Amino acid sequence: MEHNKTHEIVVVSVPVLSHQLQIAELCKRFLQLQPNLHITFILPIISSLPKPSKTVLDALSSLNIDSIVLPPVNLPQPTPPPAMLFPLAMSHSLPSIQDALTSLTTSSSSKKVVALVADYFAYEILPFSKKLNILSYIFLPTAASLLQLCFKSSKLHETITCEFKDLKEPIKLPGCVPIHGRDLPNALQDRSSQVYTHFLLRCKGLLLADGILVNSFKELEPDLMKAMAEEGANNNGSSECLAWLDSQKDGSVLYVSFGSGGTISEKQIRELAMGLEMSSQKFLWVLREPNEIPSANYFKDSSCNDPRSFLPCGFLERTKGQGLVVPHWAPQVEVLAHRATGGFLTHCGWFSTVESIVQGVPIIAWPLFSEQRTIAVILGDGMRVAIRAKVDEESGVVGKDEIADAVKSLMVGNEGMEIRERMRVLKDEAAAAIKEDGSSTVTLFQLLAKWTT
Incomplete structure (x- = not known):
């Protein structure tokens, strides 16, 4: 019966070792807090599985975490620049991720997928998880202040027309220390670049998530956490x-x-x-x-x-x-x-x-x-x-x-x-x-009474 199924979390990482290590630690933390969970770790690769990544998967296997290594992707030629390598790799891996997720959700096993946790670069899987009626979360392995930058990126793009590095005054985001344009991430340093376009798409993609997991804590970035909580309350959500x-x-x-x-x-x-x-x-x-x-x-x-x-x-x-x-x-x-x-x-x-x-x-x-x-x-x-x-x-x-x-x-x-x-x-x-004495409530109560008497 469905209610006896084990709850399963599906985690999607990226072909970047530092990201894999952080999201693997998150998986360990999940199991520490809820040992009865089952986790499946999906890992896209570019050409072959690097030895350090295999070490990560071996460590997860010892914790009874299943892993799915996806087929290598065929990237466009010539090879894209380093800054576009991983975004394009994730885009080209999307069909394989969808197939893996579909298989996990439609299998007649003793497990039921209840949530998806995807790396920030895997944001394109979010619309698909919505169709499967799976709660979906983004894992952002960086400061919460960068999340605020992501949320405000569209507004910055629309209101600032010059290159950010050419701004005379620092950019002021709610809860964040003022940041000069030249100190923004590399992805924002050239508005005409493909890297910049992909950054804006990823930021918009975050709005589809049911929640965002950030590698930080309230006491580390108190002003930022307070500002984001207030904005969330005022906007009825971050959408x-x-x-x-x-x-x-x-x-x-x-x-x-x-x-x-x-x-x-x-x-x-x-x-x-x-x-x-x-x-x-x-x-x-x-x-x-x-x-x-x-x-x-x-x-x-x-x-x-x-x-x-x-x-x-x-x-x-x-x-x-x-x-x-x-x-x-x-x-x-x-x-x-x-x-x-x-x-x-x-x-x-x-x-x-x-x-x-x-x-x-x-x-x-x-x-x-x-x-x-x-x-x-x-x-x-x-x-x-x-x-x-x-x-x-x-x-x-x-x-x-x-x-x-x-x-x-x-x-x-x-x-x-x-x-x-x-x-x-x-x-x-x-x-x-749907009130207590309403037609739908009374009819449903009558049906339940018939089932139980």
């Missing part, structure tokens, strides 16, 4: 999109997401982008790599580090004050519950539909496949809490004008106001259903 929503007016933002696996074509992405821009309404868009098959993401993980590259030229710059585009994933429950969210453009998956109703958020119905068209009809014609996005029969695409009209109608039009009132009623009914 960039939640922090952005905090700065928006109540009910002003349209949340755009096609679920955990839905995809739209590249042409449709362009039309949607132009329609959102034309609507002049605030938006938060979870964007994934395009695909002609609407359900593509249910069967494979995205191979694109930043799907924003598929947006129309200049779109991000033109809509900088209007919207936020988040790659791959956002904390949907928190987004829908946020006071600033006033509408939801959704694929009409039932999970998303119920989450929207529970929060009283009106809907633009954009079904993609499966039963979603049926649900769109129920929402639009039955409950009358949704506007249906109309597909052009000739092109098979929802055009930008149709999108702009639907968005404006929902967010600021009379039809949207009427839908919002009907949604408020459904929200109240949903809340009543």
